[in-house]
Amino acid sequence: MKPIYLDNNATTAVAPEVLEAMLPFLRERYGNPSSIHAFGGDVARDVERAREQLAALLGAESPTEILFTSCGTESDNTAILSALEAYSERRQFITTRVEHPAVLSLAHHLERKGYEVVRVGVDRDGLLDLVELRAALSPRTAIVSVMWANNETGVVFPVEELARMAHEVGALFHTDAVQAVGKIPIDLRRSAIDMLSLSGHKLHAPKGIGALYIRRGTKFRPFLIGGHQERNRRGGTENVPGIVALGAAAELARRHLTEEQTAVRALRDRLENGILERIPDVIVNGHRERRLPNTSNVSFEFVEGEAILLLLDQVGICASSGSACTSGSLEPSHVLRAMGVPFTYAHGSIRFSLSRYNTAEEIDRVLAELPRIIARLREISPFSRAHPVPDCAATCPAGCRGPKE
Amino acid sequence: MAWNYSEKLKDHFLHPRNVGVLEDADGKGEVGSVACGDALTFYIKTDPQTGRITKATFQTFGCGSAIASASALTEMVIGKTVEEALRITNQDIADYLDGIPQEKMHCSVMGREALEAAVAAMRGEKRTADTHEEGKIVCHCFGVTDRKIERAIRENKLTTVEQVTNYTKAGGGCGTCQAEIEEILNRVLEERRRQPAPRPAPGAARLTQLKKIALIQETIEHEVRPVLQKDGGDIELIDVEGDTVRVALVGHCAGCMAAGFTTGWIQDKLRELVSDRIAIVIEPSGAAEAQR
Numbered sequence: 001m002k003p004i005y006l007d008n009n010a011t012t013a014v015a016p017e018v019l020e021a022m023l024p025f026l027r028e029r030y031g032n033p034s035s036i037h038a039f040g041g042d043v044a045r046d047v048e049r050a051r052e053q054l055a056a057l058l059g060a061e062s063p064t065e066i067l068f069t070s071c072g073t074e075s076d077n078t079a080i081l082s083a084l085e086a087y088s089e090r091r092q093f094i095t096t097r098v099e100h101p102a103v104l105s106l107a108h109h110l111e112r113k114g115y116e117v118v119r120v121g122v123d124r125d126g127l128l129d130l131v132e133l134r135a136a137l138s139p140r141t142a143i144v145s146v147m148w149a150n151n152e153t154g155v156v157f158p159v160e161e162l163a164r165m166a167h168e169v170g171a172l173f174h175t176d177a178v179q180a181v182g183k184i185p186i187d188l189r190r191s192a193i194d195m196l197s198l199s200g201h202k203l204h205a206p207k208g209i210g211a212l213y214i215r216r217g218t219k220f221r222p223f224l225i226g227g228h229q230e231r232n233r234r235g236g237t238e239n240v241p242g243i244v245a246l247g248a249a250a251e252l253a254r255r256h257l258t259e260e261q262t263a264v265r266a267l268r269d270r271l272e273n274g275i276l277e278r279i280p281d282v283i284v285n286g287h288r289e290r291r292l293p294n295t296s297n298v299s300f301e302f303v304e305g306e307a308i309l310l311l312l313d314q315v316g317i318c319a320s321s322g323s324a325c326t327s328g329s330l331e332p333s334h335v336l337r338a339m340g341v342p343f344t345y346a347h348g349s350i351r352f353s354l355s356r357y358n359t360a361e362e363i364d365r366v367l368a369e370l371p372r373i374i375a376r377l378r379e380i381s382p383f384s385r386a387h388p389v390p391d392c393a394a395t396c397p398a399g400c401r402g403p404k405e
Numbered sequence: 406m407a408w409n410y411s412e413k414l415k416d417h418f419l420h421p422r423n424v425g426v427l428e429d430a431d432g433k434g435e436v437g438s439v440a441c442g443d444a445l446t447f448y449i450k451t452d453p454q455t456g457r458i459t460k461a462t463f464q465t466f467g468c469g470s471a472i473a474s475a476s477a478l479t480e481m482v483i484g485k486t487v488e489e490a491l492r493i494t495n496q497d498i499a500d501y502l503d504g505i506p507q508e509k510m511h512c513s514v515m516g517r518e519a520l521e522a523a524v525a526a527m528r529g530e531k532r533t534a535d536t537h538e539e540g541k542i543v544c545h546c547f548g549v550t551d552r553k554i555e556r557a558i559r560e561n562k563l564t565t566v567e568q569v570t571n572y573t574k575a576g577g578g579c580g581t582c583q584a585e586i587e588e589i590l591n592r593v594l595e596e597r598r599r600q601p602a603p604r605p606a607p608g609a610a611r612l613t614q615l616k617k618i619a620l621i622q623e624t625i626e627h628e629v630r631p632v633l634q635k636d637g638g639d640i641e642l643i644d645v646e647g648d649t650v651r652v653a654l655v656g657h658c659a660g661c662m663a664a665g666f667t668t669g670w671i672q673d674k675l676r677e678l679v680s681d682r683i684a685i686v687i688e689p690s691g692a693a694e695a696q697r
Binding site (some may be wrong): 030081293302303304305306307310314323324325331332343344347379381382383389390 | 418424425438439440441442443444445446464465466467468469471472509518546547570574577578582664
């Protein structure tokens with residue numbers, strides 16, 4: 001049976017049209033776009049066409065502002081390291097506590113190399129603390145990097161305002177827009193954003209292709225040093241099938257953007273409201289308005305997320321969780337902790353992320369299965385409304401603090 | 406994350422045994438905390454005459470392997486004396502489930518701790534707190550003491566800090582205590598190095614009568630008894646003479662129509678796991694008592 005796939009912030013299905021578009025470049029059209037002969041050289045035109053398609057989705061002034069990379073992480077790293085190198089007299093990097101590891105791990109690395117790193121916090125709704133960010137900005141700031149939309153909660157940040165704030169101190173502004181591209185309208189022509197990262201596999205292109213938008217005139221230093229490809233901005237033979245696929249996916253996304261805003265949002269709301277109606281002791285994580293149309297992050301009190309996911313998996317439903325047991329560490333999601341979501345809820349958080357391929361029937365299947373699953377786990381749990389979770393910190397004789405962010 | 410679980414672990418997660426509050430429990434042990442990501446309450450009830458655990462139930466807040474570990478432990482302790490039950494190690498729980506992923510071993514450790522806490526409560530022993538063994542707190546994120554870390558290292562022959570984190574969670578939060586864990590690890594490893602392992606006796610590979618009996622006991626304990634107990638029955642091992650294993654079926658099994666079928670199944674199990682020469686002889690129930 002086909003799974004009900006509600007984990008589109010993790011990765012998406014390759015659209016059939018995208019697969020069609022890329023296949024010739026895996027078969028007969030395998031030429032190298034740098035070749036002099038027509039067999040290879042012709043392929044360069046397809047690469048440029050993809051660049052135009054992606055520029056159109058982003059509303060970029062010129063396709064030359066698009067640099068193809070291997071993934072979102074490479075784009076993020078390239079942008080931030082480029083700014084720090086180009087403005088080497090500025091030693092400060094400002095970001096947030098809720099970024100993707102592609103930025104947060106790099107921040108940690110930079111700190112060890114002697115850079116000053118500021119991680120701005122968020123409030124209980126996941127909204128950025130603009131006062132804290134403004135206070136951190138200084139003439140030492142080389143670059144401010146803030147995600148456009150959070151991958152776990154879907155909360156959308158005011159990137160235009162942030163970009164203008166960064167410019168006031170002469171810093172560059174980069175946004176990790178991996179979750180935003182294709183889901184919300186983007187018009188870089190009328191924007192102050194200097195650099196923007198995106199990833200193909202989040203918008204129905206395959207894995208292994210990403211892109212970085214670099215506003216014309218922005219000082220840039222390459223990350224991958226090699227051949228002349230990408231106008232000397234990224235060495236390495238182009239991933240032609242991936243680039244063509246990303247171009248096709250961008251064009252599809254442009255056509256379906258309204259659908260994301262209406263149909264996908266309606267399905268998400270149907271799911272979220274249905275859960276809140278059917279299951280007690282549930283909270284929604286993240287501001288309910290300032291949010292991506294496809295994401296719902298809900299926490300079920302008294303139960304643990306991995307157990308929920310495994311039982312959902314049993315009935316063919318794919319989602320993800322911010323619980324410790326699924327984060328690959330022993331601590332729950334850094335995003336939910338930064339928001340101050342209590343542990344009892346953080347461990348029981350489930351993220352549903354939809355795409356335009358989901359149907360109302362699928363959502364109704366989830367609404368039919370989920371209450372039973374939560375009830376079953378709550379039956380096993382020692383905690384309930386009648387037996388609330390003890391305040392560990394208050395009673396702990398050993399003085400253990402519980403994990404901190 | 407994926408279903409990196411054995412079939413048996415999955416089965417215990419999807420169909421947990423002995424869930425719930427045990428109203429007439431003699432002992433109740435509570436360990437873990439929601440802040441730390443999992444919590445377990447374990448109940449036991451013993452027969453005052455035999456000293457055997459007659460009922461065990463649990464409630465878990467936690468992931469699949471935490472639920473399965475507790476479920477497995479209830480099956481493992483029922484029918485055992487309290488002393489026998491206390492000899493169950495976290496590795497025994499993991500083995501019972503055909504293994505637990507390394508990074509989830511702390512789930513099995515939590516099971517053993519909860520059992521110990523329940524026994525302590527039953528005996529009226531005062532503990533400093535349900536959640537903590539005595540000792541000095543090393544990991545403040547998860548409240549793990551040096552004693553607990555040492556014990557996990559010794560019992561499971563751990564050699565790296567990462568393993569210690571997998572088994573106890575210590576060092577898995579902010580990570581500032583990892584150097585201290587390493588010190589403890591080095592100290593225990595140093596002790597172990599100074600005491601070389603005893604040389605194996607000549608001919609150790611041979612299945613001696615002594616080993617055979619141990620293996621038979623283990624098979625009955627872990628493979629046979631849990632299955633019978635699910636149907637309200639039980640088994641007593643009375644004697645082993647050469648390859649002849651004398652047992653008594655008790656409870657529902659004793660008068661059960663399917664007793665013949667059961668006998669064949671037990672014999673197959675023993676032949677599979679001990680020796681293909683094993684023969685089962687069923688004694689009338691009560692024989693076990695008479696022999697004591």
